[in-house]
Amino acid sequence: MAWIQLRIHTGKQEAELLSDLLMELGSVSITFEDGQDEPIFEPKLGETPLWTDTVVIALFDANMDLQPIVEMLKNLPYMSQDFAYKIEQIEDKDWVREWMDAFHPIKFGQRLWICPSWREIPDPQAVNVILDPGLAFGTGTHPTTALCLEWLDGLDLAGKEVVDFGCGSGILAVAALKLGADKVTGIDIDYQAIDASKANAERNDVADRLSLYLPQDQPADLKTEILVANILAGPLRELAPLIADLVQPGGKLALSGLLREQAEEISECYAQWFVMDEPAHKEDWTRLTGVRK
Numbered sequence: 001m002a003w004i005q006l007r008i009h010t011g012k013q014e015a016e017l018l019s020d021l022l023m024e025l026g027s028v029s030i031t032f033e034d035g036q037d038e039p040i041f042e043p044k045l046g047e048t049p050l051w052t053d054t055v056v057i058a059l060f061d062a063n064m065d066l067q068p069i070v071e072m073l074k075n076l077p078y079m080s081q082d083f084a085y086k087i088e089q090i091e092d093k094d095w096v097r098e099w100m101d102a103f104h105p106i107k108f109g110q111r112l113w114i115c116p117s118w119r120e121i122p123d124p125q126a127v128n129v130i131l132d133p134g135l136a137f138g139t140g141t142h143p144t145t146a147l148c149l150e151w152l153d154g155l156d157l158a159g160k161e162v163v164d165f166g167c168g169s170g171i172l173a174v175a176a177l178k179l180g181a182d183k184v185t186g187i188d189i190d191y192q193a194i195d196a197s198k199a200n201a202e203r204n205d206v207a208d209r210l211s212l213y214l215p216q217d218q219p220a221d222l223k224t225e226i227l228v229a230n231i232l233a234g235p236l237r238e239l240a241p242l243i244a245d246l247v248q249p250g251g252k253l254a255l256s257g258l259l260r261e262q263a264e265e266i267s268e269c270y271a272q273w274f275v276m277d278e279p280a281h282k283e284d285w286t287r288l289t290g291v292r293k
């Protein structure tokens with residue numbers, strides 16, 4: 001099916017109103033995009049924060065005549081007569097296929113490969129995690145995940161217990177199990193992450209050693225030798241006492257999802273409970289590690 005899209009630059013306040021109106025006028029989907037370079041790093045679950053210059057992109061069936069819609073929008077009290085817009089034809093593509101074609105096996109550290117489930121395994125002798133992230137975060141292509149995978153690859157996990165806090169696709173949990181961990185507990189606030197982690201554990205024949213919980217259901221007496229949490233600075237700060245409490249004395253911790261400029265503050269916060277190491281960096285992102293006092 002062919003599509004046509006209308007891109008309109010507007011403000012934070014007007015974007016939602018415009019979105020509702022365009023849906024009523026027959027748009028099949030609306031996307032909001034940053035009109036300038038104004039990154040938003042930590043929206044809470046269910047929140048849709050917008051930008052000062054927000055681009056509202058409305059997708060329509062290609063047969064739709066968009067010019068009358070543009071004329072109508074010019075008369076709205078919250079739009080200016082000369083608002084910036086663009087009408088674009090969209091090439092018909094299989095977007096899922098496109099994404100799948102772009103995702104290849106990647107090696108992390110010395111032993112570990114993350115292999116998309118639809119690709120051939122490049123090194124059958126390596127530690128291979130067969131992954132389909134589904135709707136959850138975690139393919140290994142993001143620096144925050146890569147930093148955690150490299151850390152796990154560098155540990156001796158044989159017979160160890162691990163907690164993956166914010167497990168997403170289960171990529172870290174499954175990697176830890178395939179690297180030799182005895183048992184892993186994955187925790188996430190998003191039930192889609194729990195589902196994806198379960199499916200990936202089954203795909204890798206390690207489901208019997210992975211326990212998955214929403215935070216409210218996690219065992220009250222949970223303690224671990226190794227904890228990895230890739231969940232952004234805000235939750236890492238808020239959850240610091242809880243995360244510290246999960247790690248046994250002498251246990252190892254890795255925190256990821258931090259921007260370089262956030263690392264010092266988070267490191268100081270966790271230094272109450274952990275002897276913290278020098279941070280590791282990848283692009284704009286930082287991983288903190290430490291040992292529980």
Ligand SMILES: C[S@@+](CC[C@H](N)C(=O)[O-])C[C@H]1O[C@@H](n2cnc3c(N)ncnc32)[C@H](O)[C@@H]1O
Pocket residue numbers: 136137138139140144145148164165166167168169170171172187188189190193215230231232235239257
């Ligand atoms: C950046 S993703 C990391 C996924 C995967 N572990 C990885 O490294 O690619 C962060 C995950 O943490 C989850 N999360 C965010 N806040 C959380 C919280 N307070 N408790 C548990 N999980 C949380 C999100 O739902 C998301 O799946």
